[in-house]
Amino acid sequence: MSYTVIAEGIRKSFGAQVVLDGVDLALDRGSVFGLLGPNGAGKTTLVRILATLMRPDSGRATVAGHDLLTDPVGVKGAISLTGQYAAVDDVLTGRENLEMMAGLLHLGRRAARARAAELLAEFDLTDARDRRVRTYSGGMRRRLDLAASMIRRPELLFLDEPTTGLDPRSREQLWGTVRHLAAQDVTILLTTQYLEEADQLADTVGMLTAGRIVARGTPDELKSSLGTEIVRLRFPDARAYQSALAALAPSAGGTGFTIEAADDGALRIDIPTDGSSARLRDLLDLLVATGGSTAAGSPRVSTHRPSLDDVFLALTGTADTAGATPAPRSATRSELAR
Amino acid sequence: MSSLTYDIVDSRIMVGRCLRRSWRDPEAFFTALMLPIILMLLFVYVFGGALRDHGPYVDYVVPGLIVLCAGFGAGTTAVALATDLAGGIVDRFRSMPIRASAILLGQVAASLTRNLLATALVIGVGLGIGWRPTTSVWRWAGALGLIVLFILALSWLAAAVGLLAGGPEAANSFTFVLMFLPYVSTAFVPTDTMPSVLRGFAENQPFTPIIETMRGLWMGHTSTGASTAHEALIALAWTLGLLALSWPAATHLFRRTTTH
Structure with a gap:
């Protein structure tokens, strides 16, 4: 070399x-x-x-x-x-x-x-x-x-x-x-x-x-250090958000999901998954079963691959620094209907 | 090509760039050309009548106007250098395999050119409206030699000021100082009528011996009563002293401001 x-x-x-x-x-x-x-x-x-x-x-x-x-x-x-x-x-x-x-x-x-x-x-x-x-x-x-x-x-x-x-x-x-x-x-x-x-x-x-x-690394290496696919749930009301938070919390035990990030203000939870439809379905089923998703308060779901922003945030822990970056979301992100 | 040839090529390109920039700033260029003409006409025809004492005022005022215009020109140089430093162009030049001194040399050589042009204009207009100096080649050579030396020293001082100023606006105030200093000298009126404090300053500040040397060489007598040789010695001491200080100072400042 x-x-x-x-x-x-x-x-x-x-x-x-x-x-x-x-x-x-x-x-x-x-x-x-x-x-x-x-x-x-x-x-x-x-x-x-x-x-x-x-x-x-x-x-x-x-x-x-x-x-x-x-x-x-x-x-x-x-x-x-x-x-x-x-x-x-x-x-x-x-x-x-x-x-x-x-x-x-x-x-x-x-x-x-x-x-x-x-x-x-x-x-x-x-x-x-x-x-x-x-x-x-x-x-x-x-x-x-x-x-x-x-x-x-x-x-x-x-x-x-x-x-x-x-x-x-x-x-x-x-x-x-x-x-x-x-x-x-x-x-x-x-x-x-x-x-x-x-x-x-x-x-x-x-x-x-x-x-x-x-x-340091290739952009892909850095991104995959955060898991392959992030599922983002955005809740319409605080009640559904709190239910989901409780259901996914480590204390609920054995769900197999972890919370990457949760935002009380935006009522948003990010969960890393392997990106398979089976895992996504497990997650949605869990939400329905625990009151995180009801007919009246059903979350919007989107998945995206971690962007370098996410890596950067994870490494520095400061939202402030990446805030200077009006980063257009990467094209790998796909919006899903619920 | 040898490295000396390269240094010459680099400096020539830098001078060309600075001069091009001067010509292309129509406002500044117009001011620089009009200033000598307007001041000459103003002093000779508006004030000159009242100041007429020993012969035509134009015979008295030419050296003073040359110094005044050189002061204005030095301000231009300080601003030009400060502007370059504020932008990114100096960084680009310095990242290229050229001698850093060529950048400074370009500004100073361009300053010398601009100011000699203004000097030529003062002399030309003066001759046009009745200035009748000596016709001795040696006396002319002496006067012009002193002007070149003086402008060179002032240009290096301007470069140092431009480097210290930290911005074009601050550098501009230098023009202001240099434009007013000649008024408190023998440039436009003899010192006899000034209050004693001012007179002390006027007689001992560097512009006075420089002006008086030119006056003595061109007209045959100074306005202070001292001999031309005496004034010339003081004038040379001032200009050479200024040059010996400002040249290395500017070079040092350039290195310091651009490598921190």
């Missing part, structure tokens, strides 16, 4: 505030790694350190074979950074931006012009090439930013919250572009607070909270 990034024990504090508390990281060549975490988790700090913009307090890392601390110039030659705030010059036109960046990579004037034209076409910006970037839409700016990162195909591409602030259509479009880049054997380190985004793009996900990576 060959790695594009190997980092060990990266620590960084600002004053008394510890931002990164010993982060280890290994990115396979050609993979997309999704670094997931709420605002303030340290994602951007980690990116800035690996992109040579900031020195860690301690720890070591190798990026594309270059030591981060002793050979930052070698690292710079192998990476491209696409920042949270699109790092392009909004007074210049799209074409001028790309030609400038190409010039700074020492392509030579003619080659710079040719490469800029190629990239403008590839990123669907040819029509807007002579307009100032200030007049671009958010999606166009991000595409230009990505194009600038691809002037010379980097070994490692940082995408720091690439779709923050984009409308859903531009986001889908940008995801397509990222997949296209990943297919060109570029290793991508993607940071995002949208779990859906990591689910869509990343081969491997690392969850960063309070300066530590608390979980």
